[in-house]
Amino acid sequence: MAGIYIHIPYCKVKCHYCDFHFSTQADNANQMQLAMLQELDQRHSYLGSEKIKTIYFGGGTPSFVSSDFLKEVIQKIRSLFAVENDAEITVECNPDDITSSLLEAYSSAGINRFSMGVQSFDDDVLTFMNRAHSSREIIDSIALAKEYGFNNITIDLIYGIPNKKS
Numbered sequence: 001m002a003g004i005y006i007h008i009p010y011c012k013v014k015c016h017y018c019d020f021h022f023s024t025q026a027d028n029a030n031q032m033q034l035a036m037l038q039e040l041d042q043r044h045s046y047l048g049s050e051k052i053k054t055i056y057f058g059g060g061t062p063s064f065v066s067s068d069f070l071k072e073v074i075q076k077i078r079s080l081f082a083v084e085n086d087a088e089i090t091v092e093c094n095p096d097d098i099t100s101s102l103l104e105a106y107s108s109a110g111i112n113r114f115s116m117g118v119q120s121f122d123d124d125v126l127t128f129m130n131r132a133h134s135s136r137e138i139i140d141s142i143a144l145a146k147e148y149g150f151n152n153i154t155i156d157l158i159y160g161i162p163n164k165k166s
């Protein structure tokens with residue numbers, strides 16, 4: 001069993017605590033996508049005939065780039081690798097990016113799992129961390145995702161925030 005991880009190096013804002021590799025300037029997203037597609041071509045024999053069970057878009061914030069970006073990468077992976085029909089395809093999302101049209105596009109692209117960047121349900125903590133969403137948006141985005149049939153959702157939470165009890 002094998003999996004493919006794709007790093008999407010863009011974010012809407014910089015969260016104060018974050019040390020991942022990303023940029024808040026996505027002007028070169030088209031070139032980045034082209035480079036990813038080319039690299040997939042170059043590495044298509046890397047896994048031999050091994051079955052791909054998972055595809056994971058991490059970041060950065062994959063939900064910040066267009067759904068077409070992710071869809072074309074998924075199609076490319078499917079054309080080059082032995083992806084199982086029921087492969088788990090995950091996108092890391094931020095609650096403020098989730099809309100009905102995005103969920104429709106993800107569904108048609110075959111995405112079937114979300115890793116939601118929640119971090120906290122406390123609005124003061126979210127502001128302290130410079131998150132781009134409110135606690136209300138977390139609840140609403142998860143409810144909307146479930147309406148669109150996404151039931152495989154995990155959430156990231158951070159504890160040990162300075163000057164906070166939890």
Ligand code: SF4
Pocket residue numbers: 010011012013014015018019020022059060061094117
């Ligand atoms: S959205 Fe995620 S990757 Fe981007 S700055 Fe915040 S924590 Fe880091």
